[in-house]
Amino acid sequence: MKRIYLDHAATTPLLPEVINTMSTVMTDHYGNPSSIHHHGRSAKNLIEQARKAIALELSASVGEIFFCSSATEAHNMILHQAVAHLAVKNIITTPLEHHCILHTVQHLEKQHNINVHYVHVDQNGLIDYEHLQELISNNDHCLVSIMHVNNELGVINDIQRISEMCAATDSIFHCDTVQAIGKIKIDLEATPMAFMAGSAHKFNGPKGVGFFYMNSDFIIPPIFHGGAQERNMRAGTENVIGIAGMAKALELAEAHRDERAAHIQQLNEHLINSLSQELDDIKINGAQRIDNIISVSFPPSPKSDLLIFNLDISGISCSSGSACSSGIENDSHVMQAIQHPTERKAIRFSLSHLNTMDEIDYLIESLKKFTPVANSAHA
Numbered sequence: 137m138k139r140i141y142l143d144h145a146a147t148t149p150l151l152p153e154v155i156n157t158m159s160t161v162m163t164d165h166y167g168n169p170s171s172i173h174h175h176g177r178s179a180k181n182l183i184e185q186a187r188k189a190i191a192l193e194l195s196a197s198v199g200e201i202f203f204c205s206s207a208t209e210a211h212n213m214i215l216h217q218a219v220a221h222l223a224v225k226n227i228i229t230t231p232l233e234h235h236c237i238l239h240t241v242q243h244l245e246k247q248h249n250i251n252v253h254y255v256h257v258d259q260n261g262l263i264d265y266e267h268l269q270e271l272i273s274n275n276d277h278c279l280v281s282i283m284h285v286n287n288e289l290g291v292i293n294d295i296q297r298i299s300e301m302c303a304a305t306d307s308i309f310h311c312d313t314v315q316a317i318g319k320i321k322i323d324l325e326a327t328p329m330a331f332m333a334g335s336a337h338k339f340n341g342p343k344g345v346g347f348f349y350m351n352s353d354f355i356i357p358p359i360f361h362g363g364a365q366e367r368n369m370r371a372g373t374e375n376v377i378g379i380a381g382m383a384k385a386l387e388l389a390e391a392h393r394d395e396r397a398a399h400i401q402q403l404n405e406h407l408i409n410s411l412s413q414e415l416d417d418i419k420i421n422g423a424q425r426i427d428n429i430i431s432v433s434f435p436p437s438p439k440s441d442l443l444i445f446n447l448d449i450s451g452i453s454c455s456s457g458s459a460c461s462s463g464i465e466n467d468s469h470v471m472q473a474i475q476h477p478t479e480r481k482a483i484r485f486s487l488s489h490l491n492t493m494d495e496i497d498y499l500i501e502s503l504k505k506f507t508p509v510a511n512s513a514h515a
């Protein structure tokens with residue numbers, strides 16, 4: 137049975153070019169980058185090339201990019217150390233952030249003398265920017281942690297507007313850019329932030345490697361000790377293979393961004409049109425969305441409770457939301473925050489340039505077996 141992968145917001149497959157790059161590093165550049173001999177220098181050189189490529193892509197300085205194991209690690213470090221060392225007293229965030237932000241913020245609220253404020257969001261997952269402005273203006277020493285693209289709904293937040301609001305009030309802007317990197321151009325000169333982070337496995341790079349950007353005006357100390365790697369910011373021997381693979385994956389994503397986006401847009405339109413024509417009472421969750429993430433709300437029906445399971449045994453992999461929370465019976469925190477009706481079933485289909493129109497057709501045919509079809513589709 138052919139398997140169809142529609143869970144690219146959870147993770148993506150490695151591209152052949154990325155595998156080639158990584159395999160060359162594995163065989164030829166196995167030195168420890170901290171060693172001063174030839175083998176060490178050649179590994180170190182790869183890391184510095186990757187840093188340069190990522191910095192260039194984001195219009196950042198080379199010295200502002202640091203490698204680490206994941207976006208979860210990066211966001212934990214940034215939030216912990218900003219509270220401890222940048223005099224943060226108020227964290228302003230949204231109820232729609234990834235758990236690596238929300239749970240960390242909740243932990244910090246218990247451990248430190250800080251207040252956490254949640255910006256109102258509407259039923260489409262859109263932020264109330266006036267409420268955000270009010271929160272920023274009425275509190276001092278604020279850190280604003282708001283994501284660029286929501287991983288469950290695909291909603292794109294206006295990071296330019298948030299960046300300007302933060303700059304005007306001397307608030308610290310921290311952005312979870314994980315779902316945007318490689319898909320939406322991020323220019324840190326035009327859209328200043330204090331911190332942001334990315335994760336290679338979301339853009340066809342390897343798992344277990346990520347990076348963060350730390351603006352040179354907002355220096356925080358490391359949480360790991362015992363190694364001078366990453367200019368003392370992240371102790372531990374670098375994942376040279378992963379870092380080189382991540383830089384290659386990002387280079388490919390940037391080089392092919394427009395053609396990938398055009399293909400994904402066609403898939404998105406075909407999926408949304410077919411869903412509304414062929415199936416009954418379908419709603420698309422969220423507004424102002426990126427094309428690759430489509431959260432669909434299905435009406436209650438005897439088989440829709442087991443929809444993900446049924447699609448899986450039909451050969452289709454998709455999920456109900458964040459991979460870290462999959463398997464939970466109830467609606468995710470994101471669906472709860474947008475007041476998605478609990479009797480309906482929300483499923484996220486997340487696409488990539490690797491998907492085809494035929495795969496979308498197969499998905500629609502499979503869905504018709506498990507969820508009510510539109511009256512016109514019976515004919």
Ligand code: PLP
Pocket residue numbers: 145146205206207208209234236283285286287312314315334335336346458459460
């Ligand atoms: N932030 C968002 C929006 C995500 O989608 C994810 C991954 O699911 C993360 C953070 C965590 O990334 P990582 O897998 O690198 O820890």
